[in-house]
Amino acid sequence: MPFDDPAFWRAGAISTTVVMSIVLAMLTIDSLEAIAPGGSHVPPYTVINRHIDYAHNAKLGRDMPTIGQDEPLFGRAVEAPEAAALIERGKLVIQSRACIDCHTFMGNGAYYGPDLTKAWLDPAWEAWAAITGAESREEAMVRFLMAPDQYATWQRRMPNLGISRDEAVATVAYLKWLASIDTNGFPIHFGRIKVSE
Ligand code: HEC
Numbered sequence: 336m337p338f339d340d341p342a343f344w345r346a347g348a349i350s351t352t353v354v355m356s357i358v359l360a361m362l363t364i365d366s367l368e369a370i371a372p373g374g375s376h377v378p379p380y381t382v383i384n385r386h387i388d389y390a391h392n393a394k395l396g397r398d399m400p401t402i403g404q405d406e407p408l409f410g411r412a413v414e415a416p417e418a419a420a421l422i423e424r425g426k427l428v429i430q431s432r433a434c435i436d437c438h439t440f441m442g443n444g445a446y447y448g449p450d451l452t453k454a455w456l457d458p459a460w461e462a463w464a465a466i467t468g469a470e471s472r473e474e475a476m477v478r479f480l481m482a483p484d485q486y487a488t489w490q491r492r493m494p495n496l497g498i499s500r501d502e503a504v505a506t507v508a509y510l511k512w513l514a515s516i517d518t519n520g521f522p523i524h525f526g527r528i529k530v531s532e
Contacts, residue, residue, distance in 0.1 A: 408508055460475050
């Protein structure tokens, strides 16, 4: 009987571990391809040249980002390398100011401020455009990011983080690209968190 032979169980454990390690490596490679910009689940960085919206998909039963006609950020279409450099810089601005100390991205971070995954799509930018005197959503975002304490709309205020205009432009590019990613319907209510204090 092999069942009372320890060598049988050892061989079983070793072969299962080897096979599952190979499966795990294959799944990892597959996921890395899917989540890379331009991969099957994440739009390429040049999506910042297009109109992005969030619409209910009846077949899937959840909201999904939609990528529409040309609508370049700040009215100027950028090629892939420039878009990548801009978004990379935006990421560095976000990391350098530790935005996740107050905000969440894809649900990661803190809950003091609103989730930023779909911040680009927030209808509140229309109000901010009026307050900041900006003519476009991106310009309103830049003005807000450079002086959030001046344009506060909420009980909780975002402090001035010393963001330069170039840094704010790059951050807006990052946030626009982020909004185009299909996050499986997260967050369901991407608008602002309502606080009553
Ligand atoms: C100390 C906490 C804090 C930090 C750090 C912080 N924020 Fe905020 N943020 C807030 C609060 C609070 C609000 C809401 C402010 C308001 O409505 O007046 C806000 C609002 C925003 C909004 C508007 C979101 C929306 O859809 O209404 C954006 C965009 C934003 N922050 C981006 C950033 C970025 C980018 C960083 C890092 C560079 C950052 N924040 C760092 C607290 C913070």
